[in-house]
Amino acid sequence: MSTLKRxxxxxxxxxxPIHLADSRAAVVKRLIELLRESKSRGAKFVVFxxxxxxxxxxxxxxxxEEAVERFFExxxxxxxxxPLFDLAAEFGIGFYLGxxxxxxxxxxxxxxxxxxxxxxxxxxxxxxxxxxxxHHIETAPFQHLxxxxxxxxxxxxxxxDALGARIGMCICxxxxxxxxxxxxxxxxxxxxALGYNTPSWNIHWNEPPHLRMFHHLLSLQxxxxxxxxxxxxxxKCGKEDGFHMIGxxxxxxxTGEITxxxxxxxxxxxxxxxxxxxxxxxxxHVFNFAKHRRPEHYKLIVERTGAGAPLGTAPx
Ligand code: CDT
Numbered sequence: 309m310s311t312l313k314r315x316x317x318x319x320x321x322x323x324x325p326i327h328l329a330d331s332r333a334a335v336v337k338r339l340i341e342l343l344r345e346s347k348s349r350g351a352k353f354v355v356f357x358x359x360x361x362x363x364x365x366x367x368x369x370x371x372x373e374e375a376v377e378r379f380f381e382x383x384x385x386x387x388x389x390x391p392l393f394d395l396a397a398e399f400g401i402g403f404y405l406g407x408x409x410x411x412x413x414x415x416x417x418x419x420x421x422x423x424x425x426x427x428x429x430x431x432x433x434x435x436x437x438x439x440x441x442x443h444h445i446e447t448a449p450f451q452h453l454x455x456x457x458x459x460x461x462x463x464x465x466x467x468x469d470a471l472g473a474r475i476g477m478c479i480c481x482x483x484x485x486x487x488x489x490x491x492x493x494x495x496x497x498x499x500x501a502l503g504y505n506t507p508s509w510n511i512h513w514n515e516p517p518h519l520r521m522f523h524h525l526l527s528l529q530x531x532x533x534x535x536x537x538x539x540x541x542x543x544k545c546g547k548e549d550g551f552h553m554i555g556x557x558x559x560x561x562x563t564g565e566i567t568x569x570x571x572x573x574x575x576x577x578x579x580x581x582x583x584x585x586x587x588x589x590x591x592x593h594v595f596n597f598a599k600h601r602r603p604e605h606y607k608l609i610v611e612r613t614g615a616g617a618p619l620g621t622a623p624x
Contacts, residue, residue: 314584316473318499319351320540322557324574325548326363332388335361339392339405342577347399349579353471357544358406358435358480358503359418361389364544365408366440366457367450367507367551372416375457380410384421384429397427402471404542406479406503408457409434418458420477420503424470431468433477434461437485448511450551465491473498473584476537480504483541484527486534487609493535494597498584500532503542508552521556525566533564536590538582546573562587 321342326335339356346354359365365379384407385393396403402423409419418438422431438460440452465488467476476492476499483502492500506524508517524541532539538561545555557570559580568578591597608619 312585314588316499316582316584317349317351317353317579318538318540318559318582319346319349319354319577319579320542320557320559320568320570321346321354321356322542322555322570322572322574322576322578323357323360323544324572324576325546325553326361326544327549328363330363332361336388336392338575340395342575343392343395343399343401343403345577346401346579349577350581351401351579353402353404353473353475353499353501353540355404355501355540355542356406356503357542358420358505359408360406360503360544362408363548364505364507364551364553366453369444369451369453372457375408376410376416380408380416382410384409393423393427396423397425400425402427404477404501404503404540416458417461418454418479419461420479420501422468422470422475422477422501430470431466431475431477432463433466433479434459434463435479435482436461436465437481437488439481445511449509450507450511452507452511467492467495467497476500478502480506483531483539484523486531489531489535489537489539493537493595496591497535497537498587499538499540499582500535501540501542503544505544506554508554520554524554524556525558528558528560529564529566532560532562533590534595536562536587536595538562538584538587543570562590 406420409417418435438454440454442456476497482488528539543557545553555573559568567580
């Protein structure tokens with residue numbers, strides 16, 4: 309690999325369950341504990357989960373107004389989250405934090421922010437690949453109402469030069485889509501951060517439970533390799549009021565290898581002293597996009613949403 313190393317401390321702060329009865333203040337205390345541990349491990353950047361301040365509320369049928377009242381943030385930081393920002397600034401650690409965003413004009417997004425060493429918000433990502441449905445499914449043991457409670461993100465997949473690296477963000481279901489990483493890879497992303505809440509049972513089809521973890525890791529590993537990036541993924545997991553979600557928080561190198569993985573379904577910090585130069589090596593050689601990509605043959609990717617008829621005709 310490259311001889312000039314670029315050491316970089318990445319932490320992923322997995323959260324165990326957050327129950328309906330848990331207050332924001334109690335959750336922020338847990339985030340702060342994980343931030344302290346990140347500091348002691350030497351992290352520059354810590355990744356918290358998707359919707360990290362509340363239970364995974366899209367599992368419950370309720371009105372949009374009720375959801376806004378109980379689960380959305382009107383400002384970031386707000387009164388309850390400010391202590392996290394204050395301590396992060398004191399430590400000089402940046403973070404990714406997922407939360408339900410209510411905009412001043414009343415729009416709702418599943419959002420993540422990126423802060424710099426001074427805890428200033430320098431980046432924002434609004435989830436694009438929203439899974440689930442918007443109607444009540446009577447027969448399901450729980451709902452997955454992201455399509456009811458959130459709009460599709462309207463700011464694209466961007467990257468930011470922050471914290472001494474080029475960092476991109478995505479959220480949960482986005483991690484399963486190759487386009488997510490490639491759009492950021494084409495902006496020379498070095499680290500992609502993501503949080504997730506992945507129910508262990510898929511209410512939409514009979515997916516064997518063991519495949520939930522396999523496909524989660526497969527998505528991170530394949531896309532880290534194919535884009536020459538570090539991927540840092542933080543779960544919220546365990547049983548929230550009886551509803552189980554997978555753990556498996558992980559840090560993945562541009563080699564596709566997992567360098568750290570959570571062992572529990574509780575609050576747990578994992579850490580890697582990453583070398584960002586490994587990504588440079590992959591992007592200079594096997595995945596040198598400028599040299600080897602052939603976008604003139606990829607047109608269908610942006611022209612079609614669903615799969616359709618073949619382009620092929622018999623060769624002359
Ligand atoms: N939060 C989130 O995006 N979860 C999805 C579950 C999809 S099953 C309806 C995921 O991809 O993990």
